[in-house]
Amino acid sequence: MSKVSDDEFYKTLLESTLAIPWRINWKTKEFTYIGPQIEGLLGWSVSSWKTAQDWIDRIHPDDREHTVSYCVRLSDEGVDHEADYRALKSDGSIVWIRDVVHVLRGGDSTSELIGFMFDISERKKLENELVELTTSLEKKVEEEVEKNRQQQFVLMHQSRYAQMGEMFSMIAHQWRQPLNNLSIIIQGAFLKYKVGRFNDELMLKLSHDSKNQIMQMSQTIDDFRDFFKPNRDPKVFIVNASILHAMTLLKPIFEQELIIVETQLEDNVSIKGFSNELEQALINILNNAKDALIENNSNKKKIISIVLKKEKDNVVISVEDNAGGIADNIIDNVFEPYFSTKKEKDGTGLGLYMSKNIIEEHCHGRLSVENSSRGAIFKIVLKEESLSIIY
Ligand SMILES: Nc1ncnc2c1ncn2[C@@H]1O[C@H](COP(=O)(O)OP(=O)(O)O)[C@@H](O)[C@H]1O
Numbered sequence: 170m171s172k173v174s175d176d177e178f179y180k181t182l183l184e185s186t187l188a189i190p191w192r193i194n195w196k197t198k199e200f201t202y203i204g205p206q207i208e209g210l211l212g213w214s215v216s217s218w219k220t221a222q223d224w225i226d227r228i229h230p231d232d233r234e235h236t237v238s239y240c241v242r243l244s245d246e247g248v249d250h251e252a253d254y255r256a257l258k259s260d261g262s263i264v265w266i267r268d269v270v271h272v273l274r275g276g277d278s279t280s281e282l283i284g285f286m287f288d289i290s291e292r293k294k295l296e297n298e299l300v301e302l303t304t305s306l307e308k309k310v311e312e313e314v315e316k317n318r319q320q321q322f323v324l325m326h327q328s329r330y331a332q333m334g335e336m337f338s339m340i341a342h343q344w345r346q347p348l349n350n351l352s353i354i355i356q357g358a359f360l361k362y363k364v365g366r367f368n369d370e371l372m373l374k375l376s377h378d379s380k381n382q383i384m385q386m387s388q389t390i391d392d393f394r395d396f397f398k399p400n401r402d403p404k405v406f407i408v409n410a411s412i413l414h415a416m417t418l419l420k421p422i423f424e425q426e427l428i429i430v431e432t433q434l435e436d437n438v439s440i441k442g443f444s445n446e447l448e449q450a451l452i453n454i455l456n457n458a459k460d461a462l463i464e465n466n467s468n469k470k471k472i473i474s475i476v477l478k479k480e481k482d483n484v485v486i487s488v489e490d491n492a493g494g495i496a497d498n499i500i501d502n503v504f505e506p507y508f509s510t511k512k513e514k515d516g517t518g519l520g521l522y523m524s525k526n527i528i529e530e531h532c533h534g535r536l537s538v539e540n541s542s543r544g545a546i547f548k549i550v551l552k553e554e555s556l557s558i559i560y
């Protein structure tokens with residue numbers, strides 16, 4: 170092949186590719202060559218590319234400074250490099266360009282640059298779309314997490330109100346008897362007074378009897394007061410005592426419904442946490458057992474049995490009733506918020522949700538349920554914490 174046809178071959182090859190070749194004399198900063206494809210890509214004619222300034226002027230203002238200083242520095246240092254930037258088309262629109270630059274040295278300074286410009290708009294568009302997609306996904310995830318957090322917050326509030334409601338109805342129940350008694354005492358005294366038989370002795374008796382009733386009512390308030398106190402630091406406490414306290418609070422209702430509570434409680438088993446929270450969970454479970462016994466067990470003796478025992482490092486409390494258990498198709502749902510099989514006025518469906526939350530989130534234990542041959546067994550498993558440190 171002759172020299173001329175070689176040149177022509179290379180020229181044809183260069184000018185038929187999608188990459189646009191160019192060449193700059195680095196001493197004069199003048200273009201000595203630019204591929205004719207540039208006109209098709211950017212709209213500026215080949216003859217309009219005279220000096221490096223023409224290249225600089227056709228870079229998007231936002232990319233101009235850093236692209237130019239980067240390329241000039243590396244060109245001066247004699248280092249080959251690449252730069253991505255937005256080029257301005259003659260019609261004002263934008264094309265993403267990747268410039269790949271090879272630096273030629275003469276002596277110890279740069280004499281020439283030769284390079285290729287590639288149109289990378291499509292790739293940039295995809296990249297941008299990907300970034301947008303990722304950001305919008307991240308935003309969506311954040312929004313969902315926040316929504317979830319708020320729902321959780323609202324639920325906890327509702328549960329607390331439901332819990333308060335249950336507590337108030339228990340207080341009301343416990344006050345009914347002494348209130349009744351007070352009313353009888355006062356009416357009796359009034360009748361005696363009316364028939365002229367009220368005397369000092371009766372006055373003393375009236376005062377003594379009514380004080381007794383009032384003390385009972387005040388005791389009830391004391392019993393419940395702890396439930397409404399905010400928790401501070403977790404403490405080591407005896408589980409046995411908490412179970413007995415929860416039972417005391419429910420005693421009047423259980424007696425009225427003729428429910429027998431059998432217990433088998435190991436002494437001196439202790440855990441670390443909040444005793445009033447454990448009692449709340451127990452009250453919820455015991456109240457549910459009572460509801461189930463009232464609904465399902467009319468002929469048999471109504472029995473709830475509570476067992477507290479140690480199993481290795483764990484403390485296990487189980488509460489079993491003989492009300493027939495929970496139907497298989499709903500047993501997996503009973504811990505869900507708002508799940509209730511009771512009439513609206515009797516159930517909120519928040520009791521077990523709240524109890525599970527207390528046991529698992531606050532006390533780091535487990536609350537589960539299964540059916541026995543007699544009824545439902547709720548099982549609380551907590552980590553034992555020895556009291557010996559305190560002694
Ligand atoms: N001991 C039990 N025996 C039978 N069903 C029970 C028992 N304990 C709970 N359940 C079922 O679990 C449901 C959810 O209980 P809970 O969360 O306390 O809500 P609520 O008591 O307000 O209905 C109850 O409605 C009931 O169907």
Ligand SMILES: [Mg+2]
Nearest residue numbers: 453457520521
């Ligand atoms: Mg309940």
